[in-house]
Amino acid sequence: MKIDFKHIAIIGVGLIGGSFALALKQQGFKGKITGMGRNKKNLSKAKKLGIIDNYTTEFTEGIKDADLIMLAVPVGQFETIMKNIRRNLKKGAIVTDVGSVKAQIVKKLGPLMPKDVYFVGAHPIAGKECSGVTCASADLYQNARCIITPGPDTNNTALKKIINLWKTVGAKTMLMEPEEHDVIFAAVSHLPHVVAYALVNGIIKVDEAILHHGGKGLRDMTRIAKSPAELWRDICSHNKKNILKSLKMFSSSISNITKLIERSDWKGLEKEFIKAREARQPLESN
Amino acid sequence: MKIDFKHIAIIGVGLIGGSFALALKQQGFKGKITGMGRNKKNLSKAKKLGIIDNYTTEFTEGIKDADLIMLAVPVGQFETIMKNIRRNLKKGAIVTDVGSVKAQIVKKLGPLMPKDVYFVGAHPIAGKECSGVTCASADLYQNARCIITPGPDTNNTALKKIINLWKTVGAKTMLMEPEEHDVIFAAVSHLPHVVAYALVNGIIKVDEAILHHGGKGLRDMTRIAKSPAELWRDICSHNKKNILKSLKMFSSSISNITKLIERSDWKGLEKEFIKAREARQPLESN
Numbered sequence: 001m002k003i004d005f006k007h008i009a010i011i012g013v014g015l016i017g018g019s020f021a022l023a024l025k026q027q028g029f030k031g032k033i034t035g036m037g038r039n040k041k042n043l044s045k046a047k048k049l050g051i052i053d054n055y056t057t058e059f060t061e062g063i064k065d066a067d068l069i070m071l072a073v074p075v076g077q078f079e080t081i082m083k084n085i086r087r088n089l090k091k092g093a094i095v096t097d098v099g100s101v102k103a104q105i106v107k108k109l110g111p112l113m114p115k116d117v118y119f120v121g122a123h124p125i126a127g128k129e130c131s132g133v134t135c136a137s138a139d140l141y142q143n144a145r146c147i148i149t150p151g152p153d154t155n156n157t158a159l160k161k162i163i164n165l166w167k168t169v170g171a172k173t174m175l176m177e178p179e180e181h182d183v184i185f186a187a188v189s190h191l192p193h194v195v196a197y198a199l200v201n202g203i204i205k206v207d208e209a210i211l212h213h214g215g216k217g218l219r220d221m222t223r224i225a226k227s228p229a230e231l232w233r234d235i236c237s238h239n240k241k242n243i244l245k246s247l248k249m250f251s252s253s254i255s256n257i258t259k260l261i262e263r264s265d266w267k268g269l270e271k272e273f274i275k276a277r278e279a280r281q282p283l284e285s286n
Numbered sequence: 287m288k289i290d291f292k293h294i295a296i297i298g299v300g301l302i303g304g305s306f307a308l309a310l311k312q313q314g315f316k317g318k319i320t321g322m323g324r325n326k327k328n329l330s331k332a333k334k335l336g337i338i339d340n341y342t343t344e345f346t347e348g349i350k351d352a353d354l355i356m357l358a359v360p361v362g363q364f365e366t367i368m369k370n371i372r373r374n375l376k377k378g379a380i381v382t383d384v385g386s387v388k389a390q391i392v393k394k395l396g397p398l399m400p401k402d403v404y405f406v407g408a409h410p411i412a413g414k415e416c417s418g419v420t421c422a423s424a425d426l427y428q429n430a431r432c433i434i435t436p437g438p439d440t441n442n443t444a445l446k447k448i449i450n451l452w453k454t455v456g457a458k459t460m461l462m463e464p465e466e467h468d469v470i471f472a473a474v475s476h477l478p479h480v481v482a483y484a485l486v487n488g489i490i491k492v493d494e495a496i497l498h499h500g501g502k503g504l505r506d507m508t509r510i511a512k513s514p515a516e517l518w519r520d521i522c523s524h525n526k527k528n529i530l531k532s533l534k535m536f537s538s539s540i541s542n543i544t545k546l547i548e549r550s551d552w553k554g555l556e557k558e559f560i561k562a563r564e565a566r567q568p569l570e571s572n
Contacts, residue, residue, distance in 0.1 A: 125501040184496045189501065192508075199481055202473075202540075203473045203532070205538065206531065207473065211474065211569060212569065213411075214475065214569050215413065217413060219569045221478050225562045233552050240550070245492065246492055249488045250489075256487075257483070276511045279486050280511050
């Protein structure tokens, strides 16, 4: 597939940004990939691994010739970075992101774009047990879904280029309104993360020294609690309303089950378990 | 390793009972394995797969020559089955189980043993995404832990034979008091299962039609909600007090996180996430 960009600047070269760069190279991308971030050691490692072609910690310098700028740091840093680099962006450049929240991002970043620079928001649904650039892999996005969230003002040509780009690295793209995205992912992604953290903290409240007794089930259930805390703090702050709503629904399920156990209503409890077991089916075909 | 038994009767030939039979055969067990259960079709399948040597749905018939009887059905059925078969048990026979709860089981089943028949409770920590005899595998217990829970009246020779048996199929055995077992596994196993069911039910309360948007994280987190509902209903009813206590601790963690998000206390939230991330470490080395 043809790649519409010649110089791609990735701000945040970790698992997500690094895998994106590797996937592009695997697809025969011949242009330049500049890595940017705060941590020189990390960037130097990424270069040694052949993930990026060059790097800088001076964002205004790194983006000035880029025709695609990808924000792949925690979402809480997006606005500051954009305010810092906006005056140096090249005419015709496209800015995109990989954040797990979209409505606030689209609303905040869109108006920061100078004339002839376009923002298109995206959220690739991909992850791994480990984080950081050493975990990056060229096949992370193969058959992964990538939600693209155009707003009413999104430039159509830029949108098509971003769709194309994600298809090139193997993802199945899907368009969604930013607000709709945030409602859905508050429930199916942000809530589960919060629950995983809370589950670990609940268990150590029972007894600090028993977690090692857990089996594969607990390990799998809390695997996402290994995600960087800063990332999920930012996601919570940027999707507060929807996450609180999801937490409310979840808490009501927990209190429902608690009541059934308190009342020894085993028939009712079994029904509740069966309901979950059946509702879960769609996840199997993902 | 020498196997101390010649005729083993397994009541409930599913994933756990079936894998145990397969593992024994792989270790060169030359005796007879009789499968028992309510479902003739399932038993016939188990025989065709070479998992058991013969089968019957008449429990009193199947156990009468057995020197080891293993209960591998949901724990809610143990007492009725024991009352039904106890008069037909052979002198010197050992009865064991694989239930995920222990205190009530040990307390109820111990006194039901006739003279010269011995009960030893056990709980192998092993599982799989799928259930049923077709999922049974000879290596399910390789390097798995198996908790053995002798009570004050447990016969020492019988205990040693059960420890040996689990070692033979590859498990790492560990002794624990039945009550201690139930406190620990309420927190590290029963609570996570209940939370997995509640998570699915919470998400469909937000919107019935969004679960398919979930990624690998949600799939892994809710995988254990695929476990048979009957099994977990019985576990909840047999470990009610401890599970309610664990649920209380978990609910307080959830409400703590909810409050931090409501108050936009992002520093506090990050701390809560970091605490979980660090506490989770022991699970990695399992």
